[in-house]
Amino acid sequence: MAIKLEKVVEKFYLGLEEGKILGRKCPKCGNVEFPPVYACNVCGNYETEWVEISGKAKLHSIVLPAALSSKPEYKKFKKFCYGEIELEEGSRFNGVVLGVSKKNRKELTAKLPLDIHAKIVERDIGVKTVVFELDED
Structure with missing residues (x-):
């Protein structure tokens, strides 16, 4: 069986430049993969x-960054966590969520799952990426 491969990473990042968050949908079972594979x-x-992904999601867990797990490019956000994210389309993955800190972690953890949404941000190296942020109450 011959498989036609394309540059998934390139298409994903070009989509971000256009303000679109892209995933891959299976026409057989309807599953949506994000990040795309x-x-x-x-x-x-x-x-x-x-x-195109809607960007609507739920946050299922909260893990605050530690010294060894914190990525330098996220320090500019000040308040953020890592967590298990479930997209409206069904994909579950670990990602970055803005708006969570030591001060509000306990309160937010008691309310899980939380409504969040995707946000396209520019990294220090000039490339865009996807993070999530808490929905307003």
């Missing part, structure tokens, strides 16, 4: 299609 992790189908 070639094969469907549910049924194994290699023929997935590009779709």
Whole structure:
């Protein structure tokens, strides 16, 4: 079986430059992969299609950064955490969520899952990436 491969990383980052957050949808089972990968992790189908992600999500866990796990490019956000994120489209992954700190962690943890949304931000190296932030109450 011949598989037509394309540059997933390139297409994803070009989408971010256009203000679009892209994932890959499986036409066989409907599963949406984000971050995008070639094969469907549910049924194994290699023929997935590009779709725009809504950006709506739920935060299921909160882990504050420690000295060894903190990435320098996120320090500019001051208040952020790592957490398990579930997109409206179904994908679950670990990501960065803005607006969480030592001061509000306990209160927010008691309210999990929390509504969050995707935000495209520019990294220090001039490349855009996706982070999430808490929805307003």
